[in-house]
Amino acid sequence: DQQVKQNSPSLSVQEGRISILNCDYTNSMFDYFLWYKKYPAEGPTFLISISSIKDKNEDGRFTVFLNKSAKHLSLHIVPSQPGDSAVYFCAARNSGSGGSNYKLTFGKGTLLTVNP
Amino acid sequence: DGGITQSPKYLFRKEGQNVTLSCEQNLNHDAMYWYRQDPGQGLRLIYYSQIVNDFQKGDIAEGYSVSREKKESFPLTVTSAQKNPTAFYLCASRWGEKLFFGSGTQLSVL
Numbered sequence: 001d002q003q004v005k006q007n008s009p010s011l012s013v014q015e016g017r018i019s020i021l022n023c024d025y026t027n028s029m030f031d032y033f034l035w036y037k038k039y040p041a042e043g044p045t046f047l048i049s050i051s052s053i054k055d056k057n058e059d060g061r062f063t064v065f066l067n068k069s070a071k072h073l074s075l076h077i078v079p080s081q082p083g084d085s086a087v088y089f090c091a092a093r094n095s096g097s098g099g100s101n102y103k104l105t106f107g108k109g110t111l112l113t114v115n116p
Numbered sequence: 117d118g119g120i121t122q123s124p125k126y127l128f129r130k131e132g133q134n135v136t137l138s139c140e141q142n143l144n145h146d147a148m149y150w151y152r153q154d155p156g157q158g159l160r161l162i163y164y165s166q167i168v169n170d171f172q173k174g175d176i177a178e179g180y181s182v183s184r185e186k187k188e189s190f191p192l193t194v195t196s197a198q199k200n201p202t203a204f205y206l207c208a209s210r211w212g213e214k215l216f217f218g219s220g221t222q223l224s225v226l
Contacts, residue, residue: 009156032213043120043206043217044159089158093213102147102166103174104215106158 003027004092006107014115019077021110023090026071031095034104035064035075038087047088048075052095080114087111119143122207122218128226129194129201137192137221139207147210148190152176152203153220159206165190194223201225 005024013019023033031052036044050057050064050073057064063076077084090107120141129135141148147166151159161174165184179198184190194201202224208215 004158006158034214036217041204041220041222043122043208043219046214046216049213091159091215101172102210103149103161103164106151106160108156108158 004107010111012113016079019080021075030092032093034091036089120218132196141209145209149208150192151206
């Protein structure tokens with residue numbers, strides 16, 4: 001049963017426009033969410049995160065929005081640049097997994113292509 | 117340079133063979149993780165370790181084994197019991213809420 005869902009396998013946008021990547025989750029025990037960016041044949045790199053006590057977190061061109069009632073979060077990239085082209089993974093932490101049992105559950109990823 | 121080093125970058129396994137993937141970190145992180153990525157799939161947790169000499173099974177531990185004898189090292193063995201080992205394997209360590217990943221090992225079956 002997939003607890004973190006990224007329903008769009010791919011997204012294509014024009015350079016300079018906004019990219020919006022979506023993520024839905026089913027487990028109400030998730031309390032911390034992260035976005036990772038991944039290039040082919042490389043490891044994912046951390047991008048931005050948000051705690052469940054917030055509804056927005058911003059870092060430069062990247063903003064993550066969290067709607068707890070809808071169990072939905074989104075990553076906005078403005079403006080999009082060709083170098084943003086990569087796979088973006090949404091990940092969630094279970095609030096019961098603190099300390100000795102900390103682990104993240106990942107979605108399947110969305111391939112973002114930013115066209116010049 | 118601080119970071120996580122995975123080796124080799126590419127690895128081939130013959131039928132019935134066990135292979136070991138190396139993961140070393142010099143970040144002084146206590147917790148380490150192994151994930152597996154298949155094409156079009158997310159990252160699935162194989163094993164994780166919060167401290168030396170302790171580790172727990174993740175969601176897909178069958179056919180894999182690990183050890184954590186040193187803080188810096190968390191090797192993963194893909195045993196012959198793993199019937200579909202072809203995948204991209206990622207090792208990570210944790211600091212606070214974030215995982216930091218190595219560059220991965222692509223394992224293929226000959």
